[in-house]
Amino acid sequence: MTPVAMFLLYGGTFDPIHNGHLAIARCARDALGVCVRLMPAADPPHRSPPGADAIQRARMLEIAVAGEPGLAVDRRELERDGRSWTADTLRALRAEIGPEQPVALLVGADSFLGLTGWKEWRSLFGLTHFVIAERPGSPLDGPLATELAEEVETRWVSTPEALGATPCGRIWRMRQPSTDISASGIRRSMARGGDWQSRVPPAVAAYIERHGLYGLASVRQGS
């Protein structure tokens, strides 16, 4: 029987998408050999409202992945009302694709370390695997919070292939070279008039400047 391909989702606020996001998306794509679906949150939980609206953030994602094999934009959270709770998104996905296909969620280490704050966080393991990317400042080697440590203790796998063997419930640590870039750091540099352009793809920088996002003066060049 042909194995069913992994459904690999990478959710984020992407305000804006940056080279750190793209680096881990590419690593996950190459390690798992499947398309990574970058999924912008419409109304992201647990944070103040984004600086760019959902349509603009999705557009920047499309610009960033244009022409790049194995990276795509998934608009499912933009197409429903209310907050973009991941548990709700994954349940809707399971209703669509059924219980058997392996699903994985790509998250940075900081997201993983904060997982116990997510809505119905334990239920996520019955819906998806996790692929965890290294991130500076979010150590995975130290002790985890007790609740998280107990829940994940038996879930670790040492190879990406192991994720394909079951539909959900396993965790793989990707151990890629980490990139010290954050969207909040980029927004702070914009506010200070510092260099931020080098941390995003050039076409995304051009979109931000053309539309005067994040309080920047609009630079009108073409469409």
Ligand SMILES: Nc1ncnc2c1ncn2[C@@H]1O[C@H](COP(=O)(O)OP(=O)(O)OP(=O)(O)O)[C@@H](O)[C@H]1O
């Ligand atoms: N440089 C990075 N390395 C590894 N993971 C990252 C990196 N940047 C973001 N991520 C992960 O990508 C996902 C989406 O991140 P998000 O869109 O919130 O970007 P961010 O840079 O963390 O933004 P902000 O600084 O505004 O919080 C999260 O799981 C986050 O942990």
Ligand SMILES: O=C(O)c1ccc[n+]([C@@H]2O[C@H](COP(=O)([O-])O)[C@@H](O)[C@H]2O)c1
């Ligand atoms: O469902 C939740 O409770 C939840 C809480 C925090 C974050 N998330 C999701 O995690 C992803 C990364 O979030 P963020 O805030 O780091 O961009 C994004 O898809 C969010 O919707 C989800």
